[in-house]
Amino acid sequence: MRHQQYKQLISAYFDGELSPEQKSQLEEHLKHCAECRAEFQEARQFESLMATFSLPQPSEEVWTMYWSSIYNRLERRLGWIFLSIGAIILLFYGAYKLVEEIIHDPSLPLVLKMGILSFLGGMVVLLVSFLREKLFLRQRERYKEVEQ
Amino acid sequence: MSKQSGEWNQDLSDEKAISLVKSGHREAYRVIVERYKKRAYYLALSWVKNHQDALDLSQEAFIHAFRKLKKYDESRQFFPWFYQLLRNLCIDFLRRQKRVNCSLVEFVSLKEDPPAQRAELSRALWAAIDKLSGEQREVIILRYFQQYSYQEIAELTNMPIGTVMSTLYYAKQKLRLWLKEAWGNYSPSKGES
Numbered sequence: 001m002r003h004q005q006y007k008q009l010i011s012a013y014f015d016g017e018l019s020p021e022q023k024s025q026l027e028e029h030l031k032h033c034a035e036c037r038a039e040f041q042e043a044r045q046f047e048s049l050m051a052t053f054s055l056p057q058p059s060e061e062v063w064t065m066y067w068s069s070i071y072n073r074l075e076r077r078l079g080w081i082f083l084s085i086g087a088i089i090l091l092f093y094g095a096y097k098l099v100e101e102i103i104h105d106p107s108l109p110l111v112l113k114m115g116i117l118s119f120l121g122g123m124v125v126l127l128v129s130f131l132r133e134k135l136f137l138r139q140r141e142r143y144k145e146v147e148q
Numbered sequence: 149m150s151k152q153s154g155e156w157n158q159d160l161s162d163e164k165a166i167s168l169v170k171s172g173h174r175e176a177y178r179v180i181v182e183r184y185k186k187r188a189y190y191l192a193l194s195w196v197k198n199h200q201d202a203l204d205l206s207q208e209a210f211i212h213a214f215r216k217l218k219k220y221d222e223s224r225q226f227f228p229w230f231y232q233l234l235r236n237l238c239i240d241f242l243r244r245q246k247r248v249n250c251s252l253v254e255f256v257s258l259k260e261d262p263p264a265q266r267a268e269l270s271r272a273l274w275a276a277i278d279k280l281s282g283e284q285r286e287v288i289i290l291r292y293f294q295q296y297s298y299q300e301i302a303e304l305t306n307m308p309i310g311t312v313m314s315t316l317y318y319a320k321q322k323l324r325l326w327l328k329e330a331w332g333n334y335s336p337s338k339g340e341s
Contacts, residue, residue, distance in 0.1 A: 066181065073207065
């Protein structure tokens with residue numbers, strides 16, 4: 001085994017992850033290797049330092065309100081879903097009525113009718129395209145490892 | 149879903165709580181949230197390095213998990229499955245942000261009020277952790293601040309145990325080097341006043 005491998009064992013030793021056999025192997029090696037003994041001492045110093053740190057605690061209020069916040073977000077999202085469904089139905093119904101009125105209005109010139117219908121048609125195409133893209137993005141595996 | 153806590157015993161196993169949620173007792177989900185909220189928050193913090201975003205993303209992950217519970221295979225442990233959701237949310241968040249414009253150091257310095265030397269050492273440590281790659285920072289946080297074993301880290305991150313061991317080793321080597329550069333001999337006693 002090379003020094004590099006023993007150094008990884010030293011790291012795992014302080015993490016309490018060595019088997020009894022690996023431990024004995026490492027201890028035996030340390031008796032004869034000054035370089036790895038120095039590494040062992042430095043690793044010990046580092047581990048002692050790390051043991052004195054902990055992550056800072058947010059205020060207790062954060063934890064108290066945690067569930068309520070999740071509950072509220074779930075509830076609110078349900079509200080948004082119903083609202084969106086209602087808005088889409090109203091929008092399509094309104095568009096349908098508008099188109100119907102434009103087509104059957106003899107006072108409007110043909111060019112204006114075509115312009116309005118084209119405008120509305122474009123809006124529908126864009127809306128469908130946007131919704132399809134959103135749906136497609138949701139289904140795709142889009143999470144890749146991000147290195148910072 | 150009930151907002152009240154007392155309805156389900158907090159000692160319910162994950163399996164039992166999830167089974168209850170699936171059978172329509174959605175309020176049992178609170179048991180899961182209460183059990184894992186801190187762990188979820190700190191793991192999100194290790195990715196996004198900002199209190200408010202970590203809080204939002206950890207809560208969002210619980211909401212996602214709640215919606216996906218029907219697809220959840222109960223033979224698997226809950227937390228590793230949940231952690232994949234949380235991790236993906238954090239990674240996606242970072243991708244949308246393009247860059248992380250905050251640092252763990254800012255968060256730590258806001259929350260801690262230790263003696264000056266100790267604070268300086270703390271800042272040096274967090275600055276060093278901040279400089280690690282996402283993967284290395286993740287295993288350092290899991291190992292040192294969540295006390296996970298290599299086996300558990302491997303399950304959470306989908307890495308082989310050997311990779312966990314070497315990633316931790318190289319992360320520690322970097323931290324030691326950067327701490328030395330910033331602090332010289334970083335003996336814990338030096339940081340205590």
